[in-house]
Amino acid sequence: MSSNSSSAIADLPIGIFDSGVGGLTVLDAIRQQLPNEDLLYLGDTARVPYGSKSSQSVIRYARQAADFMVEQGVKALVIACNTASAVAIEDLQQRHPELPVIGVIEPGAEAAVAGSENGEIAVVATESTVNGGAYLKAIRHRKSDAVVKSQACSLFVSLAEEGWTEGELVEAILSRYLTPLFSDPDHHPDTLVLGCTHYPVLKQAIANVVGPHVTLVDSAQTTSNWVQQQLQQANLLRQQDGSGRLHYLVTDGPERFARVAELFLGHPVPVSDIELVDLQ
Ligand code: DGL
Numbered sequence: 001m002s003s004n005s006s007s008a009i010a011d012l013p014i015g016i017f018d019s020g021v022g023g024l025t026v027l028d029a030i031r032q033q034l035p036n037e038d039l040l041y042l043g044d045t046a047r048v049p050y051g052s053k054s055s056q057s058v059i060r061y062a063r064q065a066a067d068f069m070v071e072q073g074v075k076a077l078v079i080a081c082n083t084a085s086a087v088a089i090e091d092l093q094q095r096h097p098e099l100p101v102i103g104v105i106e107p108g109a110e111a112a113v114a115g116s117e118n119g120e121i122a123v124v125a126t127e128s129t130v131n132g133g134a135y136l137k138a139i140r141h142r143k144s145d146a147v148v149k150s151q152a153c154s155l156f157v158s159l160a161e162e163g164w165t166e167g168e169l170v171e172a173i174l175s176r177y178l179t180p181l182f183s184d185p186d187h188h189p190d191t192l193v194l195g196c197t198h199y200p201v202l203k204q205a206i207a208n209v210v211g212p213h214v215t216l217v218d219s220a221q222t223t224s225n226w227v228q229q230q231l232q233q234a235n236l237l238r239q240q241d242g243s244g245r246l247h248y249l250v251t252d253g254p255e256r257f258a259r260v261a262e263l264f265l266g267h268p269v270p271v272s273d274i275e276l277v278d279l280q
Contacts, residue, residue: 036239041247111193192217
């Protein structure tokens with residue numbers, strides 16, 4: 001590849017996709033770490049949640065999202081969704097061998113193993129991610145004697161998409177799911193993996209429920225490190241100084257997306273930056 005064509009590729013945006021607003025936690029980490037990069041975010045808001053759908057459906061959605069992003073022109077693809085990463089990463093890597101395709105499960109497992117002192121790790125995620133055992137496999141791959149307990153937390157995505165992130169009612173719901181993970185007197189997980197990119201927005205409420213002796217980890221920062229490394233290795237980091245641009249694509253409800261995105265990013269997202277697209 002000539003240096004001109006490789007610098008043209010380096011100027012393309014990084015594509016990031018999720019079922020909805022959750023992947024914004026990953027976008028935010030990449031944005032902080034790689035401020036020169038243009039980021040193109042796709043939230044498949046017409047079909048959220050993915051976590052209660054069959055693997056076949058999620059693979060089909062993920063293929064459509066990935067193909068769409070690649071058609072737009074991206075230099076790397078980040079599957080900022082644990083559910084889609086768990087079932088579709090290999091499929092997407094084979095489908096698009098021309099660019100790095102990075103999921104969030106392996107980085108999440110890496111962060112969990114690095115964060116745990118006693119090797120006892122609890123994982124909360126969507127039903128699909130938990131049932132597929134992707135975290136168990138990825139954690140045990142790094143630490144074969146790790147004790148891993150998982151819990152599907154079906155209502156958490158709805159709370160996050162609704163923007164309900166604090167208060168007594170929210171903590172009561174969280175507690176129904178989280179308490180059983182910490183009630184075995186013989187096992188005390190010291191680390192809780194937020195194995196869904198929607199969950200970090202509930203971090204404070206989750207911390208209030210599980211208490212100060214449990215470290216919460218999510219995959220956003222570690223995924224961002226992986227993106228930087230892979231782009232660096234491929235010589236595809238954008239060199240231009242100054243801030244990269246953000247553009248958002250959604251498959252439904254741009255106004256709603258803008259409202260909830262503000263909660264995730266801590267700053268307003270103008271509706272004019274959000275484009276409605278059809279993936280089918
Ligand atoms: N944010 C996604 C995840 O990380 C998906 C949540 C959903 O759509 O159910 O799993």
